[in-house]
Amino acid sequence: MFNYSVATNYYIMKLQKKQEERLQKMIEEEEIRMLRKEMVPKAQLMPFFDRPFLPQRSSRPLTMPKEPSFGNVHSTCWTCVFNNQHYLYHINHAHA
Template sequence: MNKVELKDRAHDKTKAATAKNVAKAPSKENKKPLEFKLHSGERAVKRAMFNYTVATNYYITKLQKKQEERLQKMIEAEEIRMLRKEMVPKAQLMPFFDRPFLPQRSRRPLTMPKEPSFGNVNSTCWTCVFNNQHYLYHIHHAHA
C-alpha cells in the first residue's frame, strides 16, 4: 500500500460519512420557533410603580427634614430672643485710678489639719462589724 491508496481510502470514508449525513437531513421537519412571553410590559409597569414609590418616599423625607430644620431654627430664634430679654446690661463701676487695687493677705489664722480619730466612727463598733456573724453578740454588746 502506498500513500496514494491510503489517501483514496481516507477520502472514500469521508465521502461515505457525508453521504449518510446528507441522506438524514431531508428527514427533519422545519419547526416553527416557540413564542416566548417575556412579560416586559408587566415588568415595566412594576418598575414604574417602584420608581414612583421610591421618589415619593424621598420627597416626603426631604419635606420632613425641611420642616424639622425650620422648627429647629424657630426654637433657636425664640431661645435667643428670651436670652436677650433676660440679659439686661448692668453698668460697671469705674475703677479708682488714683487708688489702684492691691490685694492684701488675709488676716485669718491658717487652718491646721487635725489628727483623724478612729475611736467612734458613725457610732459603729469595729468589733461588731467584724463579728457580724454572731447575732447575739451584736445585740448584747455594749458600745463604749
C-alpha cells in the same frame, strides 16, 4: 410604579427634614431672643469714694483649737458596725 413610590418617599422625607430644620431654627431663635432679654446690662451703683468701706473686726471671741482625744477610739467597734445584721453576735460580743 416602584420608581414613583421611591421618589414619593424621598420627597416626603425631604419635606419632613426641611420641616424639622425649620422648627429647630425657630426654637433656637426663640432661645436666643430669651437669652438676650435676660442678659440686658443693668446699671451698678457707684461706690462711695468719700466714705470707703472699711471692714470691722468681729466682736465674737476667737475660736481656740481643741486637742484631739484619742482615748475614745474604742467607743465604736467596727466589727459591730460591719456585722450589723447579726443580732446574736451583738448580744454575746465583748468589746476589748
